[in-house]
Every structure is written in structure tokens, then in C-alpha cells.
Amino acid sequence: MTATPPDHPRSKGGSARGRQVSARRVRDLISASIRDGYIAPDAPLAEEDLMELFDTSRGSVRAALTQLSETGFVERRRRVGTRVTHLGVVIPLTDILTDSEHVYLETLEQRVVPNFPLVRERLRIQDPTVRLIETRFVCDDETLGLRTAYFSTRYDSHPDFLSGPASMASVLHDFFGATPGEVLVSIGSDAADVHTARVLGISENAPLISREMTYYDVDGEPIQTVFDRFRGDRVRLETVASAM
Template identity: 30%
Template sequence: MTTTMPTFHPRTERRLAAAGRVHDLLRSAIMHGEIPSGVLPGELELMESFSASRQVIRGALEMLRQEGLVRRMQGSGTLVTSLRVTHDFDFLHGPAQEIAHKVLSVGQEIAPPSVARKLRIEDGGSCGIVELVTDLADTPLDTTTVYVKVDFLPTVLQFDPHDEWFSLYAKAGIELGVTDHAIEASVADPFNASLLGVDPGHPLLVLERLVHNTDGEPVEYAFTRIRGDRLTLRQSLSRVEPRTRSD
């Protein structure tokens, strides 16, 4: 199957590429809180800062507007309106911003085979299932399905919606160790779309995690479905390869 790439006039191609670069840099400044006033500089100042034409600047601002990151207010300029969370993947924690959880349901069922394998539950054994919705400033951020061992359910029933989810383990005297994460792109199904306030098919990031205690025993298997327009993932990486253990 042959894929046909779109073709543009060379001048248009240069303008679109330049607008994309300006968009990337402005978006990064918004995400890192580098615009403390919440108001972007005016078009003339942006044109000077980026050595770009008015068309390029307007194209970049339109991309930000389509993402829901900014809006134009008459007499006030272009305002940052982003409702996003920033999540650093350096240790296991919840979002840094003020959020609130809503527990939709807490139940117990026969563990599906894949869950039983992940949590090391014997065949035919039961698991706890918790369904959550997380809000950011009263706006839906994500939905989560958490599978836990049955003996952890009494602790779940003590969960304070304004606490971090992982604080439950400290309450239960469980010290958390390594967590395996997988991140995939997906889209919202009708049920989760209704919870997240988006249309079915809306872009999502799905975080699949398997949490272990310090003894290496699995304690939680979960899927978090996050609105793609609400999350920035950050991670610090080293070029230095970890040493392999010699026998």
C-alpha cells in the first residue's frame, strides 16, 4: 500500500513548519508555567521574539487554541486556559496538582485469568475491583480500573477522595517497591467518554501499571485512561547504561 504525502507550495511549507516550531515552544512554555501572568505576549512581541511573520504567529496561536490551551479575550489578549497535570515518571506518585477522586464502585469478583496471573491469585480465586474517576478543578481528568487482592478491600473503603491513591498502602502498612508501567495511545469508548465529558473516539493515554511491594509481591494491577489533552508526561533519562550484575 502506497502512502501519498501531502504536497504544499514551498512557501506554504516553510510557513507551516515555522508555525509548528513556534507552537512547540509556546506550548512548552505554557506546560512549564513560564507564562506566570497567564497572558501570552501580543502578536508584535511574538513576531519579534521568534523572528516570524504575523501569519506564522497566528498559525501557532490557532494550533494552541484548537488544543484548548489558550483562548482569545477581547481587550485582554490571548489567555492561557489549560487544565492539565504534569506527571514526572521518577517515582510512584499521583499528579502534583490539586485533584479529587470519585469512587464509582468497589466490588469483588472471580479474577479474570490475566489479573490472576498478574496478582498471583490462584485459579478461581477472587479479586477486588475498584472504579475511579479523577477530577482536576472539577473537570474530568481520568478514569481508572484497579484490581487488588481481596484482603486489601477494607483499606480501600477508608479512602479519602482528596488523598493520593497510593497513600492507601501506607495506611495498610505496605511499603511499595517497583512499579512496571506501559503507556499506550487509545480512544474513549462510549462509557468512559461519558465519564470524561468527551465524545467517543476522543484521544486517550492509557497507563497500565503493575505495582509491587518491597518484597516483589504484586499488590495492584490497574488501567488509567487519561484525556490526551489533560496530561504532560516528563521523565529524566541518562545516556549512561546501567551496569549489569556479574555472577
């Protein structure tokens, strides 16, 4: 086989005609185009149309649609075609201004537990115990995520304050009596354990988006630290940041 010259387009992931040949890239373009309205979400996804739209091969389109079907984004049916089945839910990265019309929090469990070094450091408290409240994120009767929150026992409001529209601005104000300040965020990935899988209605070891956050008030005092797990096939985390 003749080696591809270093300056040939294929050596940079393209083709001799500059076409999209990566199924991963085509998959990204299809899903983003649907979410942003460039492709109608209720329109059939014809291979020929996608090939023309993204100037790509039939093989790349088919591979991309197969990948999207494996995540539940589209459904492929023989002699029927391919259609979008689930657009997913966008959740702001820090939850401060979540779409309260669609995403809700429901309290599952609350208790007082022994304090431990991680929470002592994050919340700057030496109390022997802390409050733990576990809630789930719900949209259209589907559970999208699970949150475990730790905070000082001096906040003794009823956990019903944490149920309802998922806006941390209102939670910090109504439950903690605080004005929102900075949020320290860490994003990663995880696999569902037995408990999380049962709550989210997914299989054990299914891929999850993990998020850890510590919320501060406007004076820089830590309020609570949380551990979130979201369904990787249903949730996207978004934010707007300045490059300045």
C-alpha cells in the same frame, strides 16, 4: 519549480535565516514556555511578540495558536486577542508522589469479579475472583481521568481508603499495608468509549492518554494492576530519570 538542494537549510526543516518554520515546533515552544513560566500565563499572546521571541513567521505563529486553541489550551477571540484558558495538570508518571493538594481520587464503583489470565499472570494469583475498584481523578471539580484497578480479594479494606489525595505511596501503605517498590508502566493512546466519555465529560472518541501500571511492594510482590485513561487535553505525565 526548482528543487531545494540537499544541503539547503530548508531541506532540514529550517529556513535560509535559520528561523523556526514548523507550526508544530512553535506550538511546542509556546505551550512549554507558558507552563515553565517564561511567558506569563495571564498575558495576552500577541503574534508579534511570539514571532520575535521564537524568531518565526506570522503564519507559523497563527497555525500554532490555532492548534493550541483546538486543544483548549488557549482561546482566540476576534478583536480581543489570544489568552491561555487551561494550563493542564501534571501527574507524575507512576503516581507515587502526586501533588495531593490538587489531584484527588473518588471511588465510583467496587465489586468482586471473576479472575482471568491477564490478572493471574500480572498479580501471580490463582484465586477464582479478584476485586475491581473504579475511581476517577479530579482536579478543581473537573474529572481528568478514570482508573480501573484489580487486586486480590484478600485486601478487604473499605474503598474509601482509595478516595482523597492521589498519592500511591499512601494508597499502598494505608489500603494494602505495603511498602512501595517497583512500578511497571506502559503508556499509549486511546479514544473515549461511551462510558469513559460520560465520566470525563467529553465527546465519544475524544483522544485519551492510556496508562497501564502494575505496582509491586518492596519485596517484589505484585500488589495491583491498573488501567488509566486521561483527557489528552488536560493531563501531562512527567517523570525524572537518570541517564546513567
